[in-house]
Amino acid sequence: MVALALVATVVATTGCAGKKESSSATTSSAVTTTAEETTKKQEVSTAETAASDTVQSPSSDAAQNGESKGKEATSQQETTKQQAANDTNTADAEPVQEEAAVNEDVEVLADIPDEVPLAAFTKTAETGYVTANRVNIRQQPSLSGKKMSSVNVGTKLRITGKADGWTQVEVNGKTGYVFAKYISSTQPQQTQSQQAAPQNAQNTQNTAKVNAQGDIGLDMSWKYANQSAIHSGSAKLYKASANRKGITIAVNAGHGTKGGESKKTLSHPDGSPKSTGGTNGKGAVKSIAVSSGMTFNDGTTEAAATLKMAQALKTELLNRGYDVVMIRDGADVQLDNIARTVIANNTSNAHIALHWDSTGNDKGAFYMKVPSTPSYKAMEPVASHWKQHDALGSALVGGLKGVGVKIFSGGSMEMDLTQTSYSTIPSVDIELGDKASDHSDATIQKLAKGLADGVGAYFGK
Missing domain, CATH: 3.40.630.40 (Zn-dependent exopeptidases)
Structure with missing residues (x-):
């Protein structure tokens, strides 16, 4: 397999049997983050999922x-x-999400080649930033490629190659592919x-x-x-x-x-x-x-x-x-x-x-x-x-x-x-x-x- 799956994020959990907790410890100032956008979740068919490159x-x-x-x-x-x-929508090392949100700009995908041969990629060593939320990282540079994970706006990625419509990235030593449309050399302004x-x-x-x-x-x-x-x-x-x-x-x-x-x-x-x-x-x-x-x-x-x-x-x-x-x-x-x-x-x-x-x-x-x-x-x-x-x-x-x-x-x-x-x-x-x-x-x-x-x-x- 040419590209390995990319491990996405983490969150700490709660759940064990028969436990105890003690109090104390230093604290840091609490700040709030107001989430200004609420994302609608939609169930989509496999065809729709293939057409869209943003996942919920x-x-x-x-x-x-x-x-x-x-x-x-x-x-x-x-x-x-x-x-x-x-199935084909699941990555080897990191399974994909169960649901997908239909991309509002789905028509722009018509300009992106359905599949790009690996030999077409030009090697590079750059830093890029994700410009949208729930952007897929795929195992192959193809709309039918398995989804390895998704990343949000502002995520910093190491770019290792470029080809027509696609960007090759590396995270934690593993390779994936992202639509070039969603990668910028400039860090986006974030709310x-x-x-x-x-x-x-x-x-x-x-x-x-x-x-x-x-x-x-x-x-x-x-x-x-x-x-x-x-x-x-x-x-x-x-x-x-x-x-x-x-x-x-x-x-x-x-x-x-x-x-x-x-x-x-x-x-x-x-x-x-x-x-x-x-x-x-x-x-x-x-x-x-x-x-x-x-x-x-x-x-x-x-x-x-x-x-x-x-x-x-x-x-x-x-x-x-x-x-x-x-x-x-x-x-x-x-x-x-x-x-x-x-x-x-x-x-x-x-x-x-x-x-x-x-x-x-x-x-x-x-x-x-x-x-x-x-x-x-x-x-x-x-x-x-x-x-x-x-x-x-x-x-x-x-x-x-x-x-x-x-x-x-x-x-x-x-x-x-x-x-x-x-x-x-x-x-x-x-x-x-x-x-x-x-x-x-x-x-x-x-x-x-x-x-x-x-x-x-x-x-x-």
Whole structure:
């Protein structure tokens, strides 16, 4: 294969079983981003998708705080084939979105060759900027080429070649092709809402839900939002003050929703049963909306520890130029796992949910890996995003390992979570140890550095 798929963005998630969170940590000033444009989502046929080169990324996946603890799932080999859902519109390394928005300027595509031979490209080494939202990056320079990902206005790309109507780009060492029409050598002027618009996430923020303090409520028009049972709370947007990268990370402090265990939501968007056990057993059609989490050996609640961890990670990411959506910014937030995931899907480039496991042997850190079960991997939105989830998880574990954090087994455990079942952006539940693990201030700072290093490795920044 000539061109490799390009890994798109990331957002932090929420969902683990039996956890706790602690409070404190430094904060950065909250700034709001008003999303001025609301994008209409339309289902289009394959023919329409081929005719348009702007994609609308599906909405999300609620993090399930409490599905994954207490049991260690036996790791299964990942299947190497996906079902028919991954057809010619699916990229090898990064599946495409489920929905596409019809390009308003679709007639201009008549001027672009349907396919350009690779030999026609002239090598170059330039920097380019994307000039529109939801622009496709394809595996081949062809309208029928597989879509690898989509990028938004202002995204900086390395240009490696040019041909009639097409631009060859390289991101994270992988090659893709974009319509030259949507690439400029000059960085476009961006409105606040455009700067906050995530890559690979729906640009459908409800301006009425983002106030002057940066609070972001759940917009019930967002995909999967109506499956949430607890959604009266709000997340908070923080923007980096310098060296901004144009990437937003959703940091989800696991647990911390009063009354979360009294309600249940569908484990999967399609109502199918869970493929693995955890806080909610294998075969469960409904899962606890938000679990309360475990308690550390020293009496600290998991919810208190995850909040402290989230605040430290927020500060580390802001200092590195990332914007941050804090899904839970205090002791309690009235957002269940689905609401948390949907907010992340629509505001961020990646979703990282922070947890500690409920075992008691100081096992080390690991991430919750998408189960190998073929039927689960074939279910949307999992089918279109599981490779992103696993790539983000591996990057985070690599970052933790790099700063000397103990890693459990191979660094992952297969688990069917509400979070990844509803996520439409790179999304991971990261377990930072268990109830016997150290969660002192010094360790929290080390974990924050390792996770931020992992984010940088994933995004190449």
